[in-house]
Amino acid sequence: MNKRILKLAIPNIISNISIPLLGMVDTALMGHLDSLVYVGAIALGTMVFNFIYWGLGFLRMGTVGFTAQAKGANDHKEITRILYRAVLIALV
Numbered sequence: 001m002n003k004r005i006l007k008l009a010i011p012n013i014i015s016n017i018s019i020p021l022l023g024m025v026d027t028a029l030m031g032h033l034d035s036l037v038y039v040g041a042i043a044l045g046t047m048v049f050n051f052i053y054w055g056l057g058f059l060r061m062g063t064v065g066f067t068a069q070a071k072g073a074n075d076h077k078e079i080t081r082i083l084y085r086a087v088l089i090a091l092v
Contacts, residue, residue: 019053022046059086 025044030038063086070078 019050023050056090057089062086 023042026042026046027039030042033039063082066082067079070076070082
């Protein structure tokens, strides 16, 4: 694998690994409490969080290519437009 590509991919890999780790840490911490209700609440909350995170992940994945093209063209106004469009779609 090309070292340059790997260097660019590492932040994305870490980002994708961190989401399941959050759920594991929450479960581990709540597991030390005296009631299983806390573990159930964390499980439900993690499911809702993951649904929202991955459900809106298309915005992140969909705008990266457009942003990279605008950055390559050194078009900062287009980068700003892409950001505004993504935020508008996320809010709708």
